[in-house]
Amino acid sequence: MMAIWDFVKDAGKSVFGKAEAAEAKAPAAAPAQAPAAAKPAQDPETTRKVAALKAELKALNLDKDDVHLTLRGGDTVKIESKGADRETLEKLVLAVGNIEGIAKVEADLPSDDKAPVFHTVKKGETLSEIAKAYLGSASKYNAIFEANRPMLSDPDRIYPGQTLRIPQA
Known part of the structure; x- marks a missing residue:
């Protein structure tokens, strides 16, 4: 069952930086390699924020191969992972939720009748x-x-x- 947790949007680690600074430093975008039938392209700001979230997870050594992040509405992140255990999923929820600018995190925790x-x-x-x-x-x-x-x-x-x-x- 998918659960949603609320976080203090204006508190937390700043990982997003300024869009203008990121755009100035970013190399020219490579042509899309995904087939046309793939998901619709995200806007550049959403793509930049998801990359920053993934970089933070990598810095915390929580970036397993099957972790997928989706940013909706600019401040809600959905975390999907097929192989993560409950403890790792809870840590993923907290790692993402404790980032400045994130207000809600959604994740599907294994059901064992114990809410975190x-x-x-x-x-x-x-x-x-x-x-x-x-x-x-x-x-x-x-x-x-x-x-x-x-x-x-x-x-x-x-x-x-x-x-x-x-x-x-």
Whole structure:
């Protein structure tokens, strides 16, 4: 079943940059290699944004061969992957959703009757406080940190509006 998650559109990592800067640096487009019966061509801005999203997934080592991204309406991303397990799909949702300019992410998680638990960081919150609220002990902050790798590189570097994956026992 396809699920949709909301994210804070104006918070997150900036990966899109300015369209004008990207166009100035981009080499001339090569002729399309897809057959005429393929999907309709995306506008250049959508193509640029999808490429930036894929580059971010590659930087996080989440860019498996079967991951397909579709950008709709400029701020909604649909993630499709046949081979990813539930944990990887949840990380893909967060990696894409925590990018500035993305408001919604759609994905089809394997059905095991357990909805993922996500938490949107509020101003002043720490991983320890979040761990106490969800896992019963502040000392379990590292479990949340590990569940959000590689998107998090330091447990002290979270920001308001960021969405985190909460591991379930």
